[in-house]
Amino acid sequence: MTAQISQAEGARLLKLATNASVTVAVILIAAKGVAYWQTSSMSILASLVDSLMDSGASLLNLFAVRYALVPADRQHRFGHGKAESIAALAQSTFIIGSGLFLMFEAARRLVDPAPLQAHGLGLAVMVFTIAATAGLLVLQGHVIRRTNSAAIRADALHYRTDLLTNSGVIVALLLAQYGWPGMDPLFAIAAGVYILWSARGIMRDAFNELLDRELPDEQRARILAIAEGHPEVRGVHDLRTRSSGRIDFIEMHLELDGAMSLFRSHTISDEVEAAIMAAIPAADVVIHQDPAGIVETQQDEQLQ
Structure with missing residues (x-):
């Protein structure tokens, strides 16, 4: 059950979570961009696409949460809370597009293989990514327990899937290093399927709230x-x-x-x-x- 907190404290926590999410997403995009440029790994590309998606979603959350926190007014007697659901619905669209792009690129790499380079750099970047993501999830979990924010819940779902995705990238890079290069694009395809599946849950929850579905x-x-x-x-x-x-x-x-x-x-x-x-x-x-x-x-x- 969500703890009762003041409006000011809730607003502070939501702004903290959205700012932290944007910051982490930008840092990870830069790190993974360098890693993909050096390695040409499709699994790192999968993680980079995921981070690009996260950064777009996080920026959307940043504006949506700030708007949702605006108090009710004469034109919006029930407040502005549904802005979070609109953001979550938009996030699901980002997720679907990213997943389809990733699967297309991975299939192309299966047909036209390319050798991987700079395995060490790729592994180091992915370990750093896992550590940064875990730290952000701890913060987001605290904010969700205090505020029950739909937008932060959707954002946290992205980063939870990132932990699994990034762990798989490390496995794919290690297998490619030891003579299994085909596992790299295959893992990227699997990650794309998982990304599309995660979009289903976010879209369903957003639609339910926008269509005024009854509480459980x-x-x-x-x-x-x-x-x-x-x-x-x-x-x-x-x-x-x-x-x-x-x-x-x-x-x-x-x-x-x-x-x-x-x-x-x-x-x-x-x-x-x-x-x-x-x-x-x-x-x-x-x-x-x-x-x-x-x-x-x-x-x-x-x-x-």
Whole structure:
């Protein structure tokens, strides 16, 4: 569960993560560019393409997160959180294009092989890449736990796949050095397939949020349990949920004793709202009060 933090602290962490991601991506692009120039390795090219993709995604995140942090205004009453999902959707497009390009280049190298050079430099660059990526993932993991940012989650997925990809590059370079040069383009093709597969998950999550998909069933059940757990709540209906960036929007109707005062029903709604927000930090909760039995009455009228 995401820890409750202030808006200022959340903004600081998101900016820190996006700035760090851009910085690491630029450094790795420079290092891998030199390594590919010296080695002509397709597996290093695979890693370079991945880093180029990461840098584009990270720059996109940098602007998207800053926009998503803008408070709600008169034209955007629900805030700007979906900018993160738009960024994640764009990232998936970058990923697909990069994966297809990589597979094409690797297939071309299989048909027209070329010897690898400067194995030592290539290995050194990939070891440095793994260390830098691991450090960035530690920072991103901390930010995700505190903010639950969709854009940072998508960015972290890139770098987690990088760890596997870069480890494979080292294996491919070692095999090429010891007489297995065909493993280099074959690994690049495998990396391209994996990159395309990872794009599927990012695109699905982004579409779900942009299309206002309901929160997961277990989270909805938790919300219902909290609302129904209040001793004066007779029932709950018309629960509607969706997510926008770091905010979960929750709407519901509470069934209360029809004879109680408006003041008391409002107090009960406030208590239920506070309980939900204690369990789901940064939630935006809207509650409508109905007299108990109203749903059954409406259903009977529809049958007549």
